[in-house]
Amino acid sequence: MSETTGAPIQGLSARAYRIPTDRPEADGTFAWNSTTLVFVTVEAGDQSGIGYTYADACAASLVGTVLAAAIRQKNSFDIPACWNAMQRAVRNIGRSGVAACAISAVDTALWDLKARCFDVPLAQLLGAARTEVPVYGSGGFTTYTDEQLREQLSGWVEHNGCRAVKMKIGSEPERDPRRVLAAKAAIGGACELFVDANGAFSVKQALRFIRRCREAEIRWFEEPVSSDDAAGLGRLRDLLPGATEVAAGEYIYTLDDARTLLSAEAVDVLQADVTRCGGITGMMRIGALCEAHHIDLSGHCAPSLHRHVACALPRVRHLEWFHDHVRIEQMLFDGAPLASDGVIRPDPGRPGHGLTLKERDAERFAIPAGE
Numbered sequence: 174m175s176e177t178t179g180a181p182i183q184g185l186s187a188r189a190y191r192i193p194t195d196r197p198e199a200d201g202t203f204a205w206n207s208t209t210l211v212f213v214t215v216e217a218g219d220q221s222g223i224g225y226t227y228a229d230a231c232a233a234s235l236v237g238t239v240l241a242a243a244i245r246q247k248n249s250f251d252i253p254a255c256w257n258a259m260q261r262a263v264r265n266i267g268r269s270g271v272a273a274c275a276i277s278a279v280d281t282a283l284w285d286l287k288a289r290c291f292d293v294p295l296a297q298l299l300g301a302a303r304t305e306v307p308v309y310g311s312g313g314f315t316t317y318t319d320e321q322l323r324e325q326l327s328g329w330v331e332h333n334g335c336r337a338v339k340m341k342i343g344s345e346p347e348r349d350p351r352r353v354l355a356a357k358a359a360i361g362g363a364c365e366l367f368v369d370a371n372g373a374f375s376v377k378q379a380l381r382f383i384r385r386c387r388e389a390e391i392r393w394f395e396e397p398v399s400s401d402d403a404a405g406l407g408r409l410r411d412l413l414p415g416a417t418e419v420a421a422g423e424y425i426y427t428l429d430d431a432r433t434l435l436s437a438e439a440v441d442v443l444q445a446d447v448t449r450c451g452g453i454t455g456m457m458r459i460g461a462l463c464e465a466h467h468i469d470l471s472g473h474c475a476p477s478l479h480r481h482v483a484c485a486l487p488r489v490r491h492l493e494w495f496h497d498h499v500r501i502e503q504m505l506f507d508g509a510p511l512a513s514d515g516v517i518r519p520d521p522g523r524p525g526h527g528l529t530l531k532e533r534d535a536e537r538f539a540i541p542a543g544e
């Protein structure tokens with residue numbers, strides 16, 4: 174392939190891996206004991222690119238059938254054309270949810286391929302605004318004992334230099350004040366405490382929670398109510414103490430989802446997930462929307478994939494150093510970042526995302542096609 178013109182896309186394939194969690198996990202509205210990663214490879218000329226999403230395994234069959242047919246023979250560098258073709262192809266399936274996750278994985282693979290053709294890190298291809306991006310530790314599942322909670326959260330402060338950490342709340346609201354105060358005591362005064370209710374509360378329940386936990390000085394309240402309730406988020410933004418920011422956006426699948434939250438003035442900080450929102454292409458567009466609304470952006474989960482695009486977007490405040498995904502990305506990929514001094518950064522010596530699948534390590538987690 175010419176490194177400056179691209180080549181026709183010849184291959185697009187996907188595999189799904191199911192990785193058990195290290196302990197049972199739950200948040201305010203869901204419980205799980207495994208995480209599925211759908212891994213995508215795109216080939217054009219003599220180059221290939223990789224991408225992935227955390228989604229149900231059925232996303233893999235969507236990639237190999239509908240999306241492969243939509244972009245086959247298109248020029249690998251014409252990523253907006255591929256993106257539009259994929260969006261059109263899923264019109265009757267539904268653009269959100271699984272389809273958006275599948276498209277995101279393909280889009281990130283196309284960007285990886287393009288950066289590999291130029292032999293540069295993706296952040297350099299996109300145009301970097303910075304060389305590193307802050308991360309906050311994230312986990313603190315409601316299934317944890319107080320001791321496990323304290324150990325995990327303080328570990329991110331002591332070992333990774335995180336200046337903020339996030340815990341889950343909402344599955345047993347009566348336990349939450351004790352858990353939150355235990356967490357605050359464990360991380361120390363210099364580290365900010367974030368909480369995520371995953372939409373478990375009503376507006377009044379969320380206000381009651383904050384009142385009961387005043388001493389914990391919670392700085393970030395994520396999805397206190399369902400992110401479908403933009404008006405409720407906006408009311409809480411007005412009613413919560415000034416230092417407590419409202420965040421939401423992890424279920425943004427289209428640019429319109431982002432516009433809805435921003436134009437409703439629902440959040441102090443918008444979140445978006447490159448593995449759901451349309452990939453690097455979607456994230457760059459959401460970054461521009463945030464600029465226009467003077468709202469910061471925070472990357473949700475999948476830190477290895479977010480780090481390059483985060484360096485290209487001036488409005489990105491930080492990324493989520495999510496326990497499950499950090500663990501999986503270390504297990505499955507050579508080149509996955511390690512957080513130190515509270516930041517991660519692209520590796521200037523590795524092109525594209527800088528990631529290579531550890532095929533042999535991944536194989537034992539492979540889900541047979543059709544399962």
Ligand SMILES: [Mg+2]
Pocket residue numbers: 369371395396423
């Ligand atoms: Mg969340």
